[in-house]
Amino acid sequence: MARSYRMEKREQAMKEIRDRILQATIQLHDEKGPAFTTFADIAERAGVGQATVHRHFATTGDLVRNCGMHVWAEMRPPVPEDAEACFAGLHTREEKLARLIAETDAFYERGWQRLTLAARDSDMIPELDGFLRAVGAGIEALVREALSPPHPDPRAVGVVTTLVSLPVWKDLNRLEMAPSELAALKLRLLLCGIAAAEAA
Structure with missing residues (x-):
């Protein structure tokens, strides 16, 4: 039971970090454009390390695809x-x-x-x-x-x-x-x- 609870908490924390990264990326894309947004910019805006950004999204293309789903819903x-x-x-x-x-x-x-x-x-x-x-x-x-x-x-x-x-x-x-x-x-x-x- 305790192990299951810890796993759920960890998954929730990972989801929150991923969401923060996506929101930071969308904000930066709106300000600078996707091509001029760096992983360092995203990490700083999201309050995480660059390695964390790369763990969730390996490439700029991965970020654009995932942000695109949110942007599509908004637009x-x-x-x-x-x-x-x-x-x-x-x-x-x-x-x-x-x-x-x-x-x-x-x-x-x-x-x-x-x-x-x-x-x-x-x-x-x-x-x-x-x-x-x-x-x-x-x-x-x-x-x-x-x-x-x-x-x-x-x-x-x-x-x-x-x-x-x-x-x-x-x-x-x-x-x-x-x-x-x-x-x-x-x-x-x-x-x-x-x-x-x-x-x-």
Whole structure:
């Protein structure tokens, strides 16, 4: 009984240390970016030795993968399996595109800083590329659903995906416009882009 209790206490202590390391890593990734966060930085922020960090996470990739699960839950990116439900009850193209704008705007508001740092560092940390591809797949699924039915023109999908991308979102948000005016501008841009793509 005593041995079992000691094992449970030890496992709990290990879990608490692991959680501290992950929280420290997420904070540092948000501040500096994953590629510029060292194991020494993490150890100092978590209040543990570097060897302890390495015992729990052998490589930067291991840390990024494990942090990614927490970050994904916080950012709540769109996922392909939810795309259809996102547009339930909407019938016109304008309604669907307005919902697409609202969904991508809300997502970027939650995660633009992390996405920017991940994109910057993805060439150095392959695990970030997988994270960004998953985010991209969710955005594209929303775009395809917004343009359906009928089966969306691939060129239109490409144009709309570009127009609702993070870089364009950041540039448009620098305009000194009221939120409603900006949303209306984005809708006009999407409609013009689709018309041009479908006419090409």
